[in-house]
Amino acid sequence: MIHSRRTSYRIGRARLNSQFPRLLPGAVRRLPVDDGIAVTIDDGPTETGTLGIVRHCAVLGLKATFFFSGSQVKRFPETMQEVAAAGHDIASHGWRHVSPLRLRGPEFLRDLTSSINVIEEVSGRRPRCYRPPYGRIHPVHLRRAAALGCTVVLWSLMPGDWYPDESVADVRRRLECLRGGDIVVLHERPGQQNRMLDVLSSIAELCDRRGLSFHTLESVT
Numbered sequence: 001m002i003h004s005r006r007t008s009y010r011i012g013r014a015r016l017n018s019q020f021p022r023l024l025p026g027a028v029r030r031l032p033v034d035d036g037i038a039v040t041i042d043d044g045p046t047e048t049g050t051l052g053i054v055r056h057c058a059v060l061g062l063k064a065t066f067f068f069s070g071s072q073v074k075r076f077p078e079t080m081q082e083v084a085a086a087g088h089d090i091a092s093h094g095w096r097h098v099s100p101l102r103l104r105g106p107e108f109l110r111d112l113t114s115s116i117n118v119i120e121e122v123s124g125r126r127p128r129c130y131r132p133p134y135g136r137i138h139p140v141h142l143r144r145a146a147a148l149g150c151t152v153v154l155w156s157l158m159p160g161d162w163y164p165d166e167s168v169a170d171v172r173r174r175l176e177c178l179r180g181g182d183i184v185v186l187h188e189r190p191g192q193q194n195r196m197l198d199v200l201s202s203i204a205e206l207c208d209r210r211g212l213s214f215h216t217l218e219s220v221t
């Protein structure tokens with residue numbers, strides 16, 4: 001396939017996170033299996049967007065992993081319960097969506113522990129996966145998360161769904177490089193729900209064409 005210079009750059013960028021595994025040994029970037037992919041959705045729950053995504057996932061037969069911020073779970077606890085009841089995984093995205101690189105040890109522990117606790121209180125299940133906001137984390141914090149029983153999960157494919165000036169066609173083009181074992185990261189953004197639903201449909205269509213199933217993170221990591 002021939003890409004324009006602009007598209008090639010952005011496809012490279014979509015894969016950027018998976019190219020430096022030595023920087024954070026112990027962080028998961030790909031699934032240990034290649035018969036399917038994991039769809040991960042960050043930054044919820046939101047007031048109306050999350051349940052729209054869950055309904056669309058049901059139509060597509062897609063199970064995802066939602067990385068929720070603890071402060072949002074506190075605002076919308078019933079939403080999180082509905083996500084869990086629909087069979088999706090719930091994971092932690094910290095409490096207040098601040099880069100862990102800006103947090104000292106005790107602050108990081110407080111942020112992560114509070115998010116784990118609120119998820120456990122509301123869902124009855126302790127989350128086992130944690131994604132640092134912006135995908136940034138110091139190796140020392142990574143070991144702290146592991147000590148709390150959390151695997152740090154990044155991603156292997158970031159199609160750029162949240163760029164406000166990007167068309168769905170651009171996002172779809174980036175998704176063309178999807179392959180078995182990928183962990184795809186998407187983002188809930190107020191006002192961009194239709195785009196998210198389109199992107200999920202594109203992923204489901206690609207997986208169907210390529211014979212790939214959907215895995216939640218806890219089912220394979």
Ligand SMILES: [Zn+2]
Binds near residue numbers: 093134
């Ligand atoms: Zn985030």
